[in-house]
Amino acid sequence: MTATYRDVKADILDKITRGVWAPGSLIPNEVELAETYDCARATVNRAVRELADAGMVERRRKAGTRVRMAPVRQARFDIPLVRKEIEDRGARYRYALVHRDVLPAPDWLRARLKLGGRAEVLHLVCMHYADGIPYQFEDRWISLEILPQAREADFSQSGPNEWLVAEIPFSDAEISFLAVPADETLAAHLGCRAGDALFQTERSTWWQGRAITFVRLCFRPGHRMTTRY
Amino acid sequence: MTATYRDVKADILDKITRGVWAPGSLIPNEVELAETYDCARATVNRAVRELADAGMVERRRKAGTRVRMAPVRQARFDIPLVRKEIEDRGARYRYALVHRDVLPAPDWLRARLKLGGRAEVLHLVCMHYADGIPYQFEDRWISLEILPQAREADFSQSGPNEWLVAEIPFSDAEISFLAVPADETLAAHLGCRAGDALFQTERSTWWQGRAITFVRLCFRPGHRMTTRY
DNA sequence: AATGTGAATATGTTCAGGCAAAACCGGGCA
């Protein structure tokens, strides 16, 4: 009764979670496993490789495969569009453009995105509402060197995020999560008090090594980001 | 000149990022790709499968493989042990047990972990320091139903996290990130002022479907969690 | 004792071929 790679993976995982194969111990090599499960070595290889990708085991040529002492626990988060995030909760989404400006990139932004000396940027401030209640404050900076067409784009009806994903096929990004106190502006827009603790994400985005955009997203008080792993 | 699965993957990714294969469009099927790259279909399969795992493309039997409209942007975070996190920054790690108590699980915890009616829990409050400066406040609850040996464990020298990873081979978890204002206790321990915005993570952990532990980790002001994707 | 060398070994990758399963498509039938 030959096993699928899923069977093999599940069984190995089971042996690890139950402690049959203790953390730090060596597990049988691929040939032996292929014999016990009566399948090809390639099947075992895929099973064990996926476990290695997931951080459950560690593999080294010749040394063999061993169960990780402390499994590298890693969490995966989906980064949705605000609109989708709100609509998925069954709430009505509303968008508003608060401010729009074209200006030379300020120093902190030039440093952050490694922009040239006289780079111009488009600065947008937007609000996202769920059922009419402030949900997220967006502080967006777009490099006009790479996306000059942003100068002409109309951001009064839909957010820059939706425009960007249509404009740029794919990109690298660096994302940070942190907590900030609300300043007067944030408090006014999010309907909270200055000093309130807000969950904030910051994202810098590049396309083919060149900076496109930096965004600061501030959520209403009490927001939490959750995942399982 | 036969290509490796890495070559194939890189080239497809390149075609996507450059917009040669636009978002939403269908890419050639595996047989065709195998011919263009002069390699086996299994090689193409691995390349494309990994791109699908990474959320770049979407595959459906018969329908073919298409470039995702809005690439499911997902970020991966490593969840390190505090000790390692601090030592990796080149700082000296210090641990301190602030409080230890055995008590019946409070209602909110019973609800959260789906514990039985008269479940007893071990409650620990700990501090983690980097170079002597408060780094993280830990509020830990351990179920004594499943881990009765925690009652006898010595948490005065090293943290409950390190004890737990040694005790439980592996587990499921749910993790949340949020921002909270510091209360008096937190302020006193972290050396900040009450009301300061703090980055907090909450984690619930299960082993084979049974709740093990709940922990609330509060970082010092200004902490940020960063990743690239 | 320290260092270099080669054999042994475990994983890494690829191949060609095949069957399985999902899903789309069109034709036949009520």
Add this chain to the structure above:
DNA sequence: TGCCCGGTTTTGCCTGAACATATTCACATT
């Protein structure tokens, strides 16, 4: 018209074999 039912296409998965590559270990040399 509406529904079921094969046929076709495409990805998914497995096999058994082979070669590649990194790493360890034993052994010989310095």
